[in-house]
Amino acid sequence: MLKTIIDTGFADLSRMNFDVSDEQRLVLDEVDRACRELRPFEDEAYLAGRFNEHLAPIFRKAQLLGLPISRMYGDGQGADVLTYALALERIGREGTGVRTFLSGHVSLGQVTIQKWASEEQKQQYLPQATRGETIMCFGLTEPTAGSDPASLRTTFEDRGSYYLLNGSKAWISNGSIADVAVVFAYPKGKRDGMSAFVVEKGFEGYSSQQQKHKLGMPTSDTGSIFLDNCRVPKENMMGPPGKGLSIAYSGLMSGRLSVAAGCLGVIEDCIEEAVGYARQRV
Template sequence: MDVLRVDDQLTQDERLVRDTVRAFRNEAVDPYIAEWFESGNLPVRELARAMGGLGLFGMHLQGYGCAGSGAVAYGIACRELEAADSGLRSFVSVQGSLAMAAIHKYGSEEQKQRWLPGMAAGELIGCFGLTEPDHGSDPGSMRTRARRDGSDWILNGAKMWITNGSVADVAVVWARTEEGVNGFLVPAGTPGFTTSDIKRKLSLRASVTSELAFADVRLPADALLPDAKGLKAPLGCLSEARFGIVFGAVGAGRACYEAAVDYAKSREQFGRPIAGFQLTQEKLAWMEVALGQAGLTALHIGRLKDAGKVTSQQVSFGKLANVRAALDVARQARTILGANGVTLEYPVLRHANNLESVLTYEGTQEIHTLVLGEAITGISAYRG
């Protein structure tokens, strides 16, 4: 149902990634994802080992057991994972593009050797603590602080809405110090470091979301990420994660679209399939157009990234455009399915609920709009 045949532009290796991840998803995720979503549980360790075996964690990073794949190949993997559920792509994104990328880019050689091979294999899980209960879009106002005590650091504060938080073996935590914003590696079980899961979610239910709390957590000097200087460090990691969403949103939208097409062909009203009615075909046509445009946007940004030419503004463009397109597709698909569209027998409303969170995290729709506004006008509308 890809009229533009966007995937014809993929290389042989990129198609292999697509087919491998799709086969894994079809066998190990799709039959169970509705149950995981309904129960609010995800078999994290089992999935981590399986996805680590496929080389999906930090697959765009070099060395330390990482696959060293290109940006488009990583994006295609995200697309296929999110076609199953946004929670699955979020798991891989937080592990690889946030936690592992931070250690890979800003960590010491000892830190890289200690954590990255196990994380790449799925034997160790990481999380990324930046967002706080009172500071989401404005991380520069964070209240989490670390102060020196001899050669050690004492960490106090809290982080909120942290994917993988309670199951992580290590948390990459950003805190304000006398030198500015710095990153710290906080292993699970460190005295004073506690987590609590956020319950009663109506979105991203097949994902572990937690609050992290730090009460006089004593960390050794080598817990500091030595090359992470200032707020640009975590924001650079966020750009990596947003890139995965540019592709992932296409997968979520595609799953909704395919469900709507299949349903419209089989559902009969007034003596014929509803796919034969003009209004239904109009909906499907606009869904096809939206996904075709989103797929081309993702591929173009991916090629720019592979060429070392991508900008954060371009990633914001893709995140803003593609998530909104996928959400529009999900909502239209739900109308085609009628009452059946609100059940877990079909993936549509599950994806729509998830996409409401994707619209907000890794930069809200409003923030990405203002990023583009600044790129267009040269005037910042959200900075003092």
């Protein structure tokens, strides 16, 4: 049984074994099979400039939508960091759009919930996400603030039995297709005490919109999220009040690691294509 760092408490990456085990090879063989099945659909979606609707179903069938998530939750596979990175490396060869979906749904969404949420929140949101029944995203970036949590303008107010969120998020991977978003906001009128919330698309005051006419990654869904007096139940604050900055940086670290792993696959594919062309050109 593969185990996550969270399962084992093992967080010293300097002691990791970088040899690929037989069990990891079985996982990577399944990743490769799923990627080969996905490729013709991804090529078609790329040429059409749209999100690949076959991505989630194919990865769901291969049980890859919760690869680093504990087996306690739905279809979580309990893979360690190295196994997950190797999987993302292979997935990156199918295009940055495919890897970006996994970064938003798993690395930034599910992994952040697994690390910071209450057990009740984990039980509520992770099983469905690992099965692909819901899609997740990470609502940090705003129109006037990139991946700089200290510059956010989204606010929340404590209204007794719920929080009222106001603001917007921009350039969010999976933003217009997500069912659940991890959202960050400051207390209204303050510049400290940022907190994190798990926000469902069905909550009153929540809306999203696809961002079109991008220069790249046509198969990656990129969206804006609008919070207009969005009512969020009290139990949907994630982590301790005021710990949002730590949660955001933690999520960004997980997300950036997934980007790096996927980029290895991208450059491998580029080299393979370039070498193939060099060998057959006249």
